[in-house]
Amino acid sequence: AQSVSQHNHHVILSEAASLELGCNYSYGGTVNLFWYVQYPGQHLQLLLKYFSGDPLVKGIKGFEAEFIKSKFSFNLRKPSVQWSDTAEYFCAVTAGSWGKFQFGAGTQVVVTP
Amino acid sequence: EADIYQTPRYLVIGTGKKITLECSQTMGHDKMYWYQQDPGMELHLIHYSYGVNSTEKGDLSSESTVSRIRTEHFPLTLESARPSHTSQYLCASSEPGVETQYFGPGTRLLVL
Numbered sequence: 001a002q003s004v005s006q007h008n009h010h011v012i013l014s015e016a017a018s019l020e021l022g023c024n025y026s027y028g029g030t031v032n033l034f035w036y037v038q039y040p041g042q043h044l045q046l047l048l049k050y051f052s053g054d055p056l057v058k059g060i061k062g063f064e065a066e067f068i069k070s071k072f073s074f075n076l077r078k079p080s081v082q083w084s085d086t087a088e089y090f091c092a093v094t095a096g097s098w099g100k101f102q103f104g105a106g107t108q109v110v111v112t113p
Numbered sequence: 114e115a116d117i118y119q120t121p122r123y124l125v126i127g128t129g130k131k132i133t134l135e136c137s138q139t140m141g142h143d144k145m146y147w148y149q150q151d152p153g154m155e156l157h158l159i160h161y162s163y164g165v166n167s168t169e170k171g172d173l174s175s176e177s178t179v180s181r182i183r184t185e186h187f188p189l190t191l192e193s194a195r196p197s198h199t200s201q202y203l204c205a206s207s208e209p210g211v212e213t214q215y216f217g218p219g220t221r222l223l224v225l
Binding site: 009036042045046049 | 216
C-alpha cells in the first residue's frame with residue numbers, strides 16, 4: 001500500500017535558521033508530490049507541487065522542494081525561516097490520475113524570534 | 114484563494130444526535146473529498162466523489178455517509194454521533210485532470 005513518511009513530528013528553530021523537512025513515499029510508479037502548509041487557525045494551503053520536469057520545485061514564501069526519484073523523497077527546504085513560518089507542514093502523494101491523496105503525519109514547525 | 118466553505122466550524126454535541134457537516138465549493142469542481150484528521154496525525158480519506166450522484170468510501174472506515182446531489186455541495190452525515198467521532202473533518206475539491214486539492218477550513222467536532 002502507498003504510504004508517506006515525514007521524518008520529524010516537531011521542529012523548533014530560530015529565525016534565520018535553515019529548514020529542511022524530510023518526506024519519503026513508498027510507491028514505485030509515477031507520482032505527483034505536494035507540500036501543504038496549515039498556519040494556525042487557517043486552511044490547508046498548497047505550498048508547492050511536483051508533477052514532472054525539473055525536480056527542483058519552487059513554491060510560495062521562499063520554499064522549495066527537491067524530488068529525488070531514486071530515494072523516493074521530496075524534501076522541503078527554506079534557507080532562512082521567519083517567525084511567520086510557524087505552521088504544520090504536510091507532505092502528500094498521489095499516484096495515478098484520479099487525485100486520491102496519501103498524506104504524511106505532518107511536521108509541526110515552531111520558529112522562535 | 115480557493116472558495117470552499119465548511120459549516121459549522123465548531124460543533125459540540127451529545128451522544129446519539131444526528132449531525133450533518135456542510136461543505137460547499139463555488140469553483141465547479143467535479144471531485145470532492147472528506148478527510149478526518151486527529152491532532153498530530155495525518156489526514157485520512159473517508160469519502161470521495163467524482164461528481165453528481167457519485168460517492169465512494171475512502172481508505173479509513175467511517176460510520177458517516179455522504180451525498181452528492183449537486184456539484185457544489187457534499188454534505189457528510191452522522192446518524193448517531195459517538196465520542197469516537199470526535200475529530201476534525203476537512204472537505205476538499207479538485208478539478209479533473211488537475212491533481213491539486215483545495216481545502217476548506219474544517220469542522221472541529223466534539224461528541225460528549
